[in-house]
Amino acid sequence: MSKIGGAFENGKAFIAFVTCGDPDLSTTAACVRAAVENGADLIELGIPFSDPTAEGPVIQGANLRALTGGVTTDKIFDMVRELRKDVGVPMVFMTYANVVFSYGAERFFGACKEIGMDGVILPDLPYEEKEEFLPVAHKYGIDLISLIAPTSENRIAMIAKEAEGFLYIVSSLGVTGTRSEIKTDLKSIVEVVRQNTDIPCAIGFGISTPEQAKKMAEISDGAIVGSAIVKLIGQYGKEAPEHVGAYVRKMKDALEAVSLI
Amino acid sequence: MTNQNGRFGIHGGQYIPETLMNAVIELEEAYNHFKDDPAFNEELTALLNDYAGRPSRLYFAKKMTEDLGGAKIYLKREDLNHTGAHKINNVLGQALLAKKMGKTRLIAETGAGQHGVATATAAALLGMECVVFMGEEDTIRQALNVYRMRLLGAEVIPVKSGTATLKDAVSEAMREWTSRIADTHYCLGSVMGPHPFPTIVRDFQAVISKEIKEQILEKEGKLPDAVIACVGGGSNAIGTFYHFIEDKDVRLIGCEAAGRGIDTFETAATVNTGKLGIFHGMKSYFCQDEYGQIAPVYSISAGLDYPGIGPEHAHLHDIGRAEYVPVTDDEAVEAFEYLSRTEGIIPAIESAHAVAYAEKIAPAMGKDQIIVITISGRGDKDCAAIARYRGEDIHE
Numbered sequence: 231m232s233k234i235g236g237a238f239e240n241g242k243a244f245i246a247f248v249t250c251g252d253p254d255l256s257t258t259a260a261c262v263r264a265a266v267e268n269g270a271d272l273i274e275l276g277i278p279f280s281d282p283t284a285e286g287p288v289i290q291g292a293n294l295r296a297l298t299g300g301v302t303t304d305k306i307f308d309m310v311r312e313l314r315k316d317v318g319v320p321m322v323f324m325t326y327a328n329v330v331f332s333y334g335a336e337r338f339f340g341a342c343k344e345i346g347m348d349g350v351i352l353p354d355l356p357y358e359e360k361e362e363f364l365p366v367a368h369k370y371g372i373d374l375i376s377l378i379a380p381t382s383e384n385r386i387a388m389i390a391k392e393a394e395g396f397l398y399i400v401s402s403l404g405v406t407g408t409r410s411e412i413k414t415d416l417k418s419i420v421e422v423v424r425q426n427t428d429i430p431c432a433i434g435f436g437i438s439t440p441e442q443a444k445k446m447a448e449i450s451d452g453a454i455v456g457s458a459i460v461k462l463i464g465q466y467g468k469e470a471p472e473h474v475g476a477y478v479r480k481m482k483d484a485l486e487a488v489s490l491i
Numbered sequence: 492m493t494n495q496n497g498r499f500g501i502h503g504g505q506y507i508p509e510t511l512m513n514a515v516i517e518l519e520e521a522y523n524h525f526k527d528d529p530a531f532n533e534e535l536t537a538l539l540n541d542y543a544g545r546p547s548r549l550y551f552a553k554k555m556t557e558d559l560g561g562a563k564i565y566l567k568r569e570d571l572n573h574t575g576a577h578k579i580n581n582v583l584g585q586a587l588l589a590k591k592m593g594k595t596r597l598i599a600e601t602g603a604g605q606h607g608v609a610t611a612t613a614a615a616l617l618g619m620e621c622v623v624f625m626g627e628e629d630t631i632r633q634a635l636n637v638y639r640m641r642l643l644g645a646e647v648i649p650v651k652s653g654t655a656t657l658k659d660a661v662s663e664a665m666r667e668w669t670s671r672i673a674d675t676h677y678c679l680g681s682v683m684g685p686h687p688f689p690t691i692v693r694d695f696q697a698v699i700s701k702e703i704k705e706q707i708l709e710k711e712g713k714l715p716d717a718v719i720a721c722v723g724g725g726s727n728a729i730g731t732f733y734h735f736i737e738d739k740d741v742r743l744i745g746c747e748a749a750g751r752g753i754d755t756f757e758t759a760a761t762v763n764t765g766k767l768g769i770f771h772g773m774k775s776y777f778c779q780d781e782y783g784q785i786a787p788v789y790s791i792s793a794g795l796d797y798p799g800i801g802p803e804h805a806h807l808h809d810i811g812r813a814e815y816v817p818v819t820d821d822e823a824v825e826a827f828e829y830l831s832r833t834e835g836i837i838p839a840i841e842s843a844h845a846v847a848y849a850e851k852i853a854p855a856m857g858k859d860q861i862i863v864i865t866i867s868g869r870g871d872k873d874c875a876a877i878a879r880y881r882g883e884d885i886h887e
Contacts, residue, residue, distance in 0.1 A: 281653060328785070354508060356509050379510035403671065
C-alpha cells in the first residue's frame with residue numbers, strides 16, 4: 231500500500247482541498263498547517279489552471295485569483311518543499327492534464343517525488359487516457375488517483391480494479407461546488423467498488439456540512455471537501471487559516487463520531 | 492484517418508471528466524450505427540437539400556480573377572446556405588442524430604454566433620429545446636445573432652468567466668453537459684473536443700469538398716491547384732480539405748487569425764504561435780504560456796478567436812500535407828471590403844481571412860491554375876463591427 235493508505239488508518243478520513251496561491255502561497259501553507267493540526271488526514275493541493283472545466287464558480291474564482299497573483303507550478307513546488315519540513319500527512323496534487331503535460335511529465339512527476347508528494351488527481355484524464363502519464367508516475371512512485379462518477383455504471387469495476395492510492399467518488403453530476411442535497415445512489419457504487427478493490431474510497435463534490443460529511447463517511451472511507459474551504463479562504467483572505475482550522479475541526483469531529491460506530 | 496481511440500497521429504483522444512465518458516461512448520456507438528443507415532442518410536440529405544439549400548454553388552469569380560491577373564478563382568458559396576454559414580451542415584447531422592438517440596435538448600457553444608444560430612434553427616425545426624453559451628464579449632460584438640437565436644426560441648447564456656470569448660463558451664457548455672446528460676446532446680460546432688466529435692463534425696462538413704470536387708471537374712475538367720479556407724477550430728477548413736487529402740497535387744491552405752500579428756500577444760494563430768498541449772478534451776496545438784495556462788487569444792473575428800485547432804489539422808500540419816498561414820485583422824478587413832466591391836459578395840470576416848490569402852498568392856500563379864476559396868459564411872453580421880473598425884460610428 232502506498233503512503234496514501236495511511237490517511238485512512240485513523241478512522242474515517244477527512245480530505246481537505248485548497249487552491250495554491252489563493253490569495254498567496256504563504257496563506258495556502260498556513261491553511262494547510264491549520265487543516266492538518268485540526269485533523270485533516272490528507273491534503274489536496276490544487277495547482278491553478280486558466281480553464282478549470284470541472285470546477286464550479288467558487289474554485290474557478292480561486293484559480294483566477296491565484297493566477298492573477300502570479301503563482302506558478304515552480305513556486306508551488308517550493309511551497310511544498312517548505313511544508314514537508316513539518317507536515318507529515320499524505321498530500322496529492324489536483325490539477326489539469328495540460329499543467330502536467332506542458333511542464334513535461336518526466337520533470338513534473340520527478341519533482342513530485344523530490345518534494346514529497348504522494349499522488350496526483352487529474353479530472354480530465356479518464357481511464358482511457360491514463361497511459362499518458364501512468365508509466366512516468368509509477369517510475370517516481372506517485373499514485374495517479376482515479377475518479378468514479380454517478381454516470382460510470384458499467385465502468386466502475388474496470389476503474390476500481392486498476393485504482394491506486396484511493397478512489398475518488400464524485401457524488402453528483404456537474405462541477406464542484408456545495409449542494410443542498412446529494413441524490414446519487416452512492417451506496418451501490420461503493421458496493422461495486424468494494425467487490426473489485428481493497429483500496430479506500432472517499433466521496434467528494436457538493437459536501438459542505440458536518441451532516442453531509444457524516445452521511446458520506448457512513449457509506450465510504452472518507453469525505454473530500456473543496457469548495458466550502460475555498461469559499462472561506464475567498465471570504466477571509468490572509469485571515470483564513472484560523473477559520474479553515476475551526477471548520478476542519480468541526481468536520482473531522484463529525485467523522486470521528488462515525489468511526490466510533 | 493482516425494484510429495480506434497480517435498487519434499490523428501498523436502493528436503485527438505478523450506481528455507474529459509469521467510462523468511462524460513459514457514456519454515461520448517454512447518454517442519460514438521450511435522454515430523457508427525446511423526452513419527451507414529440508409530433511412531438516416533436519406534432524411535439528412537433531404538434536410539440538407541430542401542431545407543439548407545445544398546448543394547451550395549461553386550461560383551467563378553471572374554472580376555476578381557481578372558483583377559488579380561493570375562490563377563482562376565472560384566468561390567464555394569457556403570454563405571448561401573440557410574442561416575448564412577457552413578455551420579448548418581454539421582448541426583442538421585448532429586441534431587438528427589441526437590433526436591434518434593432520444594435526446595430532447597441541444598446545448599452549444601458559439602463564437603460569432605453562426606453555430607448558435609444554426610443550432611437554434613435545427614432545434615426549432617426538430618422540436619427540441621436549445622441553450623447556447625456565448626462569451627459575454629461576443630454577445631456584444633454579435634448582438635444581432637443573439638437576437639436571432641432568441642427569436643428562434645433558444646436561451647442564450649452570456650459567459651462571463653475567463654476571457655468571456657469562445658474558449659470560455661466551450662468550457663461552460665462542457666460544464667453544463669456534465670450536469671445534465673440524460674436528455675441533452677452537446678452539439679459541438681467545430682472539429683474539436685473529445686473523440687468522436689472531431690470525426691463526426693468532419694464527416695458532416697466533408698460535403699463541402701465532395702461538392703467542390705464534382706463541381707470543379709464539371710466546370711474545368713481537372714482538380715484545383717489549391718483550396719483555401721479560414722481556420723479557427725477548423726470545421727469549414729476540414730470540410731474543404733477532406734476529399735482532396737489523397738490528391739497530393741492539391742495544396743490545402745488553412746488561414747489562421749493572426750489578429751494584430753503573430754509577433755504580438757494579440758493573436759489567435761494556433762499553429763504559428765502555439766505548442767502541443769491537452770485541452771477541451773483533445774491533444775493538439777494550443778496558444779499557452781510556459782506553464783500550460785491557456786492564452787487569452789485575440790482576433791477581430793469572434794469565430795476564429797479560439798486558442799486551439801482541431802486534432803486532424805494538427806496532424807495534417809505535422810505530416811506536411813496542409814499549410815497553415817497567418818492573416819492579420821488589417822488584411823482580413825481589406826479582403827472583406829475587396830470582395831464586397833469586386834464581386835458584390837460580402838463575406839463573413841472569418842471567411843475574409845481566406846480571401847486575403849488568395850489575394851496574396853493568386854497573382855504569382857499561372858492563368859491555367861485554379862484556386863477554390865471557401866466563403867464559409869456571409870458578412871451581414873459583421874458590417875457594424877467593421878464600420879467601427881474603420882472609425883464609423885454606426886450601431887445595429
